[in-house]
Amino acid sequence: MRNQSIKLSVDAVVFGYEEGNISVLLIKRKYKPFIGKWAIPGGFVWNEESLENAVERELYEETGLKINYLEQLYTFGKPDRDPRTRIVSVAYFGLVRPSIYKLYASTDAEQVQWFNIDSLPELSFDHYEILLTAIERLRGKITYEPIGFELLDKKFPFSDLEKLYTTLLGREIDRRNFRKKILNLNILDELEEKVSKGSGRPAKLFQFNKKKYFQLKKEGIIFEI
Amino acid sequence: MRNQSIKLSVDAVVFGYEEGNISVLLIKRKYKPFIGKWAIPGGFVWNEESLENAVERELYEETGLKINYLEQLYTFGKPDRDPRTRIVSVAYFGLVRPSIYKLYASTDAEQVQWFNIDSLPELSFDHYEILLTAIERLRGKITYEPIGFELLDKKFPFSDLEKLYTTLLGREIDRRNFRKKILNLNILDELEEKVSKGSGRPAKLFQFNKKKYFQLKKEGIIFEI
DNA sequence: CCAAAAGTGTTCATCATACACCCATGC
DNA sequence: GCATGGGTGTATGATGAACACTTTTGG
Numbered sequence: 001m002r003n004q005s006i007k008l009s010v011d012a013v014v015f016g017y018e019e020g021n022i023s024v025l026l027i028k029r030k031y032k033p034f035i036g037k038w039a040i041p042g043g044f045v046w047n048e049e050s051l052e053n054a055v056e057r058e059l060y061e062e063t064g065l066k067i068n069y070l071e072q073l074y075t076f077g078k079p080d081r082d083p084r085t086r087i088v089s090v091a092y093f094g095l096v097r098p099s100i101y102k103l104y105a106s107t108d109a110e111q112v113q114w115f116n117i118d119s120l121p122e123l124s125f126d127h128y129e130i131l132l133t134a135i136e137r138l139r140g141k142i143t144y145e146p147i148g149f150e151l152l153d154k155k156f157p158f159s160d161l162e163k164l165y166t167t168l169l170g171r172e173i174d175r176r177n178f179r180k181k182i183l184n185l186n187i188l189d190e191l192e193e194k195v196s197k198g199s200g201r202p203a204k205l206f207q208f209n210k211k212k213y214f215q216l217k218k219e220g221i222i223f224e225i
Numbered sequence: 226m227r228n229q230s231i232k233l234s235v236d237a238v239v240f241g242y243e244e245g246n247i248s249v250l251l252i253k254r255k256y257k258p259f260i261g262k263w264a265i266p267g268g269f270v271w272n273e274e275s276l277e278n279a280v281e282r283e284l285y286e287e288t289g290l291k292i293n294y295l296e297q298l299y300t301f302g303k304p305d306r307d308p309r310t311r312i313v314s315v316a317y318f319g320l321v322r323p324s325i326y327k328l329y330a331s332t333d334a335e336q337v338q339w340f341n342i343d344s345l346p347e348l349s350f351d352h353y354e355i356l357l358t359a360i361e362r363l364r365g366k367i368t369y370e371p372i373g374f375e376l377l378d379k380k381f382p383f384s385d386l387e388k389l390y391t392t393l394l395g396r397e398i399d400r401r402n403f404r405k406k407i408l409n410l411n412i413l414d415e416l417e418e419k420v421s422k423g424s425g426r427p428a429k430l431f432q433f434n435k436k437k438y439f440q441l442k443k444e445g446i447i448f449e450i
Numbered sequence: 451c452c453a454a455a456a457g458t459g460t461t462c463a464t465c466a467t468a469c470a471c472c473c474a475t476g477c
Numbered sequence: 478g479c480a481t482g483g484g485t486g487t488a489t490g491a492t493g494a495a496c497a498c499t500t501t502t503g504g
Contacts, residue, residue, distance in 0.1 A: 005272055006233045008313055047230055047311055051302040075300045075315045077276040086272055088233055090300045090313075159456075176458065177494065200455030201501035384483075401485065402467065425482030426474040457500070466491075473484070 006086045010055045011042030011127070013134035014067060014094040016101035016114055017151040020167050022138075023114035024131060025104065026121070027062050030111065033083050034124035038115075040131065042089065055092045063112045065104065067094040069150040074133055081126045093134045095150040142168055143225045146187065149208035157195055157203035158182075165225065185223060187213045231311045235280045236267030236352070238359035239292060239319040241326035241339055242376040245392050247363075248339035249356060250329065251346070252287050255336065258308050259349035263340075265356065267314065280317045288337045290329065292319040294375035299358055306351045318359045320375040367393055368450045371412065374433035382420055382428035383407075390450065410448060412438045 014025040026038040043058040045051060052070065059065050070092055077088040104114060115121060117135060120128070142148045142165070152160055158179060166173050182188065189207045196202040213223070239250040251263040268283040270276060277295065284290050295317055302313040329339060340346060342360060345353075367373045367390070377385055383404060391398050407413065414432045421427040438448070 004232055004269055006270060007229055008231045008233060044229055045231060045302075045313075048304050050304060051300065051313070072299060074297060075276065077270075077315065079273050079275060088270075088276070088315075090302065157456085174494070174496085175456090176496085179457080180459095181493085196502070197455070199453070199503060201457080201503095203456055382483085399467075399469085400483090401469085404484085405486095406466090421475070422482070424476060424480070426484075428483055451504105453504085454502090455500100456502095458498090460496090462493105462495085464491100464493075466489105468489085469487090471485090473482105475481085475483100477478105477480090 006088055008045045009042055009087055009089045010045055010051055010058060011040045011089050011091045011130060012055050012059050012067075012070075012094055013040055013073065013091065013131055014059070014063075014065065014096060015117075015134075015138060015151065016096050016098070016104075017164060017167070018098050018101055020163055022117045022167060023101070024117055024120070024134075025063060025065065026113055026115055026123075028111045028113075029124055037124045038113075038121045039124040040091075040127045042091075045090075051090055052092075055094075059094070063104070065096065065100065067096050067100075069095040069147060073130070073137060076126060076130060078126065089130075091130045091134070093137060095147065097151065097153055099153060139168055144223060146208065146213060146223050155191060155193065155195075155205040155207050157197075158206060159203060161206075169225075181225070185216070185221075187216065187223070231313055233270045234267055234312055234314045235270055235276055235283060236265045236314050236316045236355060237280050237284050237292075237295075237319055238265055238298065238316065238356055239284070239288075239290065239321060240359075240363060240376065241321050241323070241329075242389060242392075243323050243326055245388055247342045247392060248326070249342055249345070249359075250288060250290065251338055251340055251348075253336040253338075254349055262349045263338075263346045264349040265316075265352045267316075270315075276315050277317075280319075284319070288329070290321065290325065292321050292325075294320040294372060298355070298362060301351060301355060303351065314355075316355045316359070318362060320372065322376065322378055324378060364393055369448060371433065371438060371448050380416060380418065380420075380430040380432050382422075383431060384428060386431075394450075406450070410441070410446075412441065412448070 016023045016025065025041065027041050029035055029037050029039050041059050041062045045054040049057070055070065059067065073091040073093045075088065075090045079086055081087065101114070104112065123131065148161065148164055151164060161182070162173060162175060162178055187209055189209050191205040191207060193205045194202040195205055241248045241250065250266065252266050254260055254262050254264050266284055266287045270279040274282070280295065284292065298316040298318045300313065300315045304311055306312065326339065329337065348356065373386065373389055376389060386407070387398060387400060387403055390403070412434055414434050416430040416432060418430045419427040420430055
């Protein structure tokens with residue numbers, strides 16, 4: 001083998017959701033290249049740490065964020081994707097709950113910001129391509145794995161779940177059929193608590209039951225929307 | 226950033242199929258570590274080549290094989306996965322047709338060999354984990370994307386397709402229903418040619434029509450078994 | 451009592467499944 | 478003519494889709 005001089009980095013596409021808006025967390029670059037431009041958070045992997053560790057570390061360093069769901073997305077390695085030198089990046093995608101989302105939405109941090117995925121700024125490197133890949137994955141995955149719950153509070157009214165799905169799938173869903181389908185899966189716990197959204201009838205709160213889900217999955221029952 | 230000394234490699238899990246047997250192509254290692262042990266083909270990425278190029282190059286160098294289907298599988302990066310030094314590997318998974326499969330099955334090459342996935346030898350590094358990931362992906366993917374055709378000859382009798390699916394899914398399939406389902410998708414061209422398997426009634430040959438498939442996919446019609 | 455959101459059942463069409471016999475060929 | 482694999486249709490149950498009114502609360 002010739003002398004290899006490839007650098008390895010990780011990047012994280014983090015999604016947040018609130019009231020019909022899917023957002024992505026971006027940072028404003030402080031260094032060359034693409035100084036001042038927006039980018040997906042990420043950075044180089046240390047010699048002794050795992051890739052997951054690197055993502056979580058970089059995310060925390062750059063944004064202060066701790067996420068509740070993380071999975072590997074894809075590895076981007078075109079030779080010219082970084083103008084400096086050859087850098088191969090393992091991209092991850094993460095999800096955060098609204099409580100965390102709101103924290104970051106309210107601070108006036110100039111260098112860290114949520115962007116609605118329908119109004120993205122221009123991005124550095126091939127980060128737009130990475131983001132598109134992540135959005136595609138998110139949209140696809142919520143139809144066959146229950147990851148949508150990771151974008152909601154732990155306790156949520158059913159209407160939140162419905163709204164999330166209409167937003168992500170980009171089409172209306174029949175409320176009755178959707179409720180029937182989800183409740184029949186038997187992966188939600190119905191709580192006694194109720195919550196009111198200011199006006200209208202208060203809604204019961206539900207909670208995703210991972211245990212039940214993995215049990216059913218083992219038995220071959222499949223989540224599907 | 227500290228001085229990074231991570232090396233990047235690619236590995237390829239290549240599947241072949243013939244008459245109810247799913248096989249994987251393995252090579253016998255000629256160098257340390259794990260000398261003499263079986264491993265998935267792969268090697269280091271050159272500085273100026275793309276990852277896909279690296280996989281294809283390494284595959285060709287090590288096995289002489291050219292594959293007809295290739296996709297990125299997952300990136301494996303645990304710090305201690307290689308005893309020498311930190312090596313992160315982007316794993317791919319590939320499929321070859323029986324014509325190619327047979328070529329390699331017949332040669333007496335000591336260092337390159339197909340192994341039925343039910344009787345694998347002990348593997349080097351974390352290659353067993355990579356292989357399991359690939360098998361899982363293959364099994365999952367054939368149910369929602371028409372990649373199974375890449376494991377058959379371009380022209381094939383319907384029974385071959387059926388056999389492939391029973392093998393991969395590990396359960397019997399009703400011949401009439403399966404045929405109805407696939408033919409209703411309208412992604413196969415029915416040829417005039419027939420083929421005989423020695424005894425029994427000769428079978429019509431079919432051919433996967435990628436154009437039709439992509440057309441239908443664009444219209445939102447989904448392949449599903 | 452009005453506005454706003456939550457909650458709920460039935461009907462119909464479609465699709466998946468179960469199931470068994472005849473056909474074409476080689477020997 | 479028999480052994481071997483190829484080819485075909487129908488009936489039934491299950492599931493998904495369409496559809497609108499009542500309930501509970503706040504103001």
